[in-house]
Amino acid sequence: MNIYDIVFYLFAAITLVSAFFVVTTRNIVYSAFNLLFTFFGVAGLYVLLGADFVAVVQIMVYVGGILILILFGVMLTNKITNVQIKTGTLQVIPAVIGVLLLAGVLIFKVFLGTEWKSVKTDIPVKTTAFALGKLLITDYVLIFELLGILLLVVLIGAATIARREK
Amino acid sequence: MEFHSILNSLTYLAPEITVSAALILVVLFDLILGKNKKALPVIALAGMVAASFFVFQQMTFNGFAFSKVSQPWINVGMITVDSFGAFFKSIVILATVLVIFFSFSSEEIKKSFDRLGEYYTLVLGMVLGMFLMISASDLLLVYLSLELVSLSSYVLAGFTKLRERSSEAALKYIIYGAVSSGLMLFGISILFGMTGSTNLYVINSLLQAPNINHLALAFAGILIFAGIGYKISAAPFHFWTPDVYEGAPITITAFLSVASKAAGFALLIRFVKITFISGVAPSGHWQMIPAFPWKEFLIVISILTMTLGNFSALWQTNLKRLLAYSSIAHAGYILMGIAVLSNQGLIAVLIYFGIYAFMNLGAFFIVMLIANKIGSEELEDYKGLGYTMPFLGVTFGMFLVSLIGLPPSAGFIGKLYLFIALVDAKMIVVAVIALLNTVVSLYYYIKVLREMFLAKPASPSTAFKLSPLSLILIIVMLAPVVIFGVYFNPIVEFAKGCVTILGL
Numbered sequence: 001m002n003i004y005d006i007v008f009y010l011f012a013a014i015t016l017v018s019a020f021f022v023v024t025t026r027n028i029v030y031s032a033f034n035l036l037f038t039f040f041g042v043a044g045l046y047v048l049l050g051a052d053f054v055a056v057v058q059i060m061v062y063v064g065g066i067l068i069l070i071l072f073g074v075m076l077t078n079k080i081t082n083v084q085i086k087t088g089t090l091q092v093i094p095a096v097i098g099v100l101l102l103a104g105v106l107i108f109k110v111f112l113g114t115e116w117k118s119v120k121t122d123i124p125v126k127t128t129a130f131a132l133g134k135l136l137i138t139d140y141v142l143i144f145e146l147l148g149i150l151l152l153v154v155l156i157g158a159a160t161i162a163r164r165e166k
Numbered sequence: 167m168e169f170h171s172i173l174n175s176l177t178y179l180a181p182e183i184t185v186s187a188a189l190i191l192v193v194l195f196d197l198i199l200g201k202n203k204k205a206l207p208v209i210a211l212a213g214m215v216a217a218s219f220f221v222f223q224q225m226t227f228n229g230f231a232f233s234k235v236s237q238p239w240i241n242v243g244m245i246t247v248d249s250f251g252a253f254f255k256s257i258v259i260l261a262t263v264l265v266i267f268f269s270f271s272s273e274e275i276k277k278s279f280d281r282l283g284e285y286y287t288l289v290l291g292m293v294l295g296m297f298l299m300i301s302a303s304d305l306l307l308v309y310l311s312l313e314l315v316s317l318s319s320y321v322l323a324g325f326t327k328l329r330e331r332s333s334e335a336a337l338k339y340i341i342y343g344a345v346s347s348g349l350m351l352f353g354i355s356i357l358f359g360m361t362g363s364t365n366l367y368v369i370n371s372l373l374q375a376p377n378i379n380h381l382a383l384a385f386a387g388i389l390i391f392a393g394i395g396y397k398i399s400a401a402p403f404h405f406w407t408p409d410v411y412e413g414a415p416i417t418i419t420a421f422l423s424v425a426s427k428a429a430g431f432a433l434l435i436r437f438v439k440i441t442f443i444s445g446v447a448p449s450g451h452w453q454m455i456p457a458f459p460w461k462e463f464l465i466v467i468s469i470l471t472m473t474l475g476n477f478s479a480l481w482q483t484n485l486k487r488l489l490a491y492s493s494i495a496h497a498g499y500i501l502m503g504i505a506v507l508s509n510q511g512l513i514a515v516l517i518y519f520g521i522y523a524f525m526n527l528g529a530f531f532i533v534m535l536i537a538n539k540i541g542s543e544e545l546e547d548y549k550g551l552g553y554t555m556p557f558l559g560v561t562f563g564m565f566l567v568s569l570i571g572l573p574p575s576a577g578f579i580g581k582l583y584l585f586i587a588l589v590d591a592k593m594i595v596v597a598v599i600a601l602l603n604t605v606v607s608l609y610y611y612i613k614v615l616r617e618m619f620l621a622k623p624a625s626p627s628t629a630f631k632l633s634p635l636s637l638i639l640i641i642v643m644l645a646p647v648v649i650f651g652v653y654f655n656p657i658v659e660f661a662k663g664c665v666t667i668l669g670l
Contacts, residue, residue: 105381110356114379117362138235141172142179142244143306146298149186150314153291156193157321160284165327 008048015041032070039063050121053129171238175231178247180220181255182297188213189290196283203282207266210286214266214293218259224252228668230303242367244304246436246668251301253516253664254432257523258296261425262289264527264639265417271636273538274326274415285325289421291318296429303440303668305354305364308433312350312393315429316343319422323414335413342396342406350393356386366440367669373455374444383457390437391463397430400501401471404494408478411490416537419486420530423493424523431519435504435512440669450509451591464505469599472498476606485533485543488610489526492569495607496522502600503584506591509665514587516661518580521568521650525577528643529565531636532558539630545614550623552615555630559618561640566611568647571604576650576657583658 018037025031039062046055089095136144176183191209199205230243266289269275275285295314302308320343324336358364360382361372373383395403411419438460445453454460475495482488500522503515535558536551537543552559568577581604588597632640650657 106385110379110382110385114360114382115377116359119362135236138169138172139237140306142175142232143310146307146310146314149189149291149294150310150317152193153189153288153314154317156284156287156291157317160281160288160321161324161327163281165278 004048008045011041011044011048013041014038015045029071029074032067032074035070036063036067039067050128052127053132169235171233171235175233175243175245178224178227178229178231178245181217181224182294184213184217184220185290185294185297188216189287189294192283192286192290196287201280203279206282206286207269210290211263211266213290214259214263217293217297218256221252221255221259224255225249225664227252228666230668240365240368242303242365244307244365245298245301246303246440247301248668249664249666250436250512251432253661254300254428254519255297257428257519258293258300258425261421261428261523261527262293264531264643265289265421265425267635267639268417268420268531268534271538271633272415272417272534275417277328278326281325285322288318288322292322292421292426296425299429300432300436302433303366303436305357305366305369308437309347309351309354309393312397312433313347315397315426316347319418319426322418323410323422325418326415329413331413332415333413335410338406338413339410342403346392346396346403349389353386353389353392356382356389360386366437370441370443370455370669373441373457378457380457387442387458387460388463391434391467394430394434394437395467398427398434398497398501399471399494400467400497401474401494404471404474404497407494408482408487408490411493412484412486412543416486416530416534419490420527420534423489423530424526427493427497428519428523431500431504431515435515436667438504438507439667443669446509452507452509454507461505461507464501464507465593465596468498468501468505469596470498471495471501472600472603476603476610479607479610482610483545485545485548485614488545488614489529489533492607492611493526495603496526496569498603499581499584499600502596503587505596506587506593508587508591510590511587512665512667513658513661514580514583516664517583517654517657520657520661521576521580521647524643524646525565525568525575528640528647529562529569531639531643532562532565535632535636536562545617548614548617549621550618552619554623557632558630561644562618563615564644564647566614568651570608570611574651576647576654579650579654579657 015038018034018041021034022031022038025034039058043055043058043063046052046058188210191213192206195205195209196203224247226249228248229246230241231245231247233243234240266286269285275282278285292315295311295318298307298311299315302311320336320340323339324332326332354364357369360378361369363369363372392403396406399407411423414422439452442455442458442460443452444455447453472495475491475493475498479488479491479495482491500515500518503511503518505511506514533543536548536555539555540547552563564575568575571577571581585597585600588594588600646657
């Protein structure tokens with residue numbers, strides 16, 4: 001077990017434990033704060049994979065943007081902290097059997113039984129942002145332009161929903 | 167760096183560029199014109215007409231666009247232009263043009279007049295997404311175009327904000343949509359992990375290798391089908407359909423039931439045919455990679471879809487819900503044609519879709535006209551409509567007869583070709599089940615006709631004047647339904663010319 005493995009398990013544990021609390025706490029503010037650690041743990045995993053740009057974007061967009069938005073939403077909506085969120089469980093035994101079966105097949109047959117395509121690289125010393133940018137305007141230029149239109153459409157859609165109807 | 171390939175690719179993308187330009191023009195003119203919004207539908211229509219010109223060019227036009235600049239030795243691209251795609255694009259254009267005309271006479275849309283700019287922008291956004299879905303041969307583009315279609319349709323489903331059902335429809339749609347697109351992404355990630363590529367053609371050549379884990383591939387296939395199955399409302403991913411179809415404005419319901427389904431089916435056929443094929447036999451049957459039993463899988467899903475759709479429709483008292491379940495059943499019939507996995511099945515699917523577009527849009531249009539007049543879509547309020555609105559009653563009856571698939575309507579020809587394809591592939595049992603399903607569907611379609619013609623009108627007859635535009639629209643949609651029922655050669659020849667899917 002080298003240092004990378006230890007760091008990996010650390011980040012994985014942070015992600016899993018906090019994700020568990022996101023789902024189980026009844027208070028939406030606690031959920032939101034636990035979500036922060038989940039996003040952070042995932043960002044750590046990205047760094048370990050050598051995807052530094054994605055990791056930074058993960059922190060900027062999810063932690064800096066979406067999470068803050070959720071917290072503001074909670075704070076500005078005065079009644080929302082008192083709302084009882086329904087986190088009850090139904091049909092526990094069938095659900096556990098189903099999930100365990102699916103997880104067993106997924107882990108032992110799909111993930112351990114497949115020859116995944118892997119690329120051997122050293123941990124990159126230089127950042128990936130340059131290569132990513134270059135790919136976005138060459139190989140993936142269509143995807144990049146389409147994303148622009150997608151964002152425009154989403155923006156207009158969000159404005160339509162948010163607008164007050166007379 | 168060679169940028170020629172990108173520049174060359176642009177010529178293949180002409181319809182999509184036209185639609186994007188129309189979208190941006192609608193946004194701009196909405197800002198410039200302010201209160202006067204008469205020009206917006208005209209711009210949208212002009213964009214669609216221009217796009218249809220380019221799509222007709224693509225009927226005889228094959229090629230890949232946007233291949234990788236950094237890997238020039240891979241000669242396949244993200245976009246595949248072929249006559250199969252052109253066929254489905256023309257169905258989308260047809261549906262869009264008709265729906266824009268529907269919106270002229272829809273009371274629901276007139277009420278939200280000041281948001282007309284957003285309406286047409288979102289419709290065009292959906293069209294762009296559907297065009298790209300139809301010709302996508304790269305998983306990244308597949309996902310992104312699917313999202314573009316979904317995100318626009320969520321907003322459109324909840325467009326009439328003053329009605330509670332509309333907001334409920336949008337919310338249900340977005341929740342189901344998010345789950346199934348999540349499942350699809352999971353499937354895509356497994357496929358990518360196994361092959362290291364997102365291009366369907368490259369994935370296909372890598373999957374020919376013998377040491378593929380069949381279980382993982384099946385898992386990926388089912389998960390990706392979940393994303394597409396949600397778009398075409400195949401069971402068990404159909405739960406959103408009745409609620410969304412009922413809550414959304416009728417124009418959008420009609421659009422979802424034809425255009426969005428066309429794009430979904432095109433994507434499904436292209437995905438199955440490109441990714442999992444190993445060769446085409448001289449008889450036209452596709453030889454599939456033995457890794458995943460697509461045939462059996464599609465047969466089960468199609469039987470499930472049509473049976474659930476038809477039997478749930480029996481108890482419906484709301485016309486929009488009834489037509490929603492009927493559209494689920496029709497998705498089942500079409501899936502059956504795909505399950506044949508042969509060129510003949512593909513021709514049958516194309517013929518069926520060409521006819522389905524006219525009859526379904528027609529049925530929804532008349533439901534909309536009646537709702538404009540009496541303000542209801544409940545079956546109870548249809549009592550005696552055959553006497554108070556004879557023209558609408560009779561034409562609605564003709565569309566319904568075609569939806570059942572009785573001769574001499576066009577719907578019969580569509581079903582006939584599907585059954586011939588099934589019998590040719592020796593899938594007699596499936597054909598019999600589909601036939602029995604058709605018999606079941608007879609009951610609920612006829613129930614509507616019975617209410618209209620055999621029940622006494624609840625209220626004294628009110629004068630109903632049909633606007634000239636509505637009359638022309640009805641005739642435009644009715645003519646193919648009647649003519650293709652007796653003279654079906656043109657549509658069959660047209661479909662036969664459109665089976666080229668680039669690839670093996």
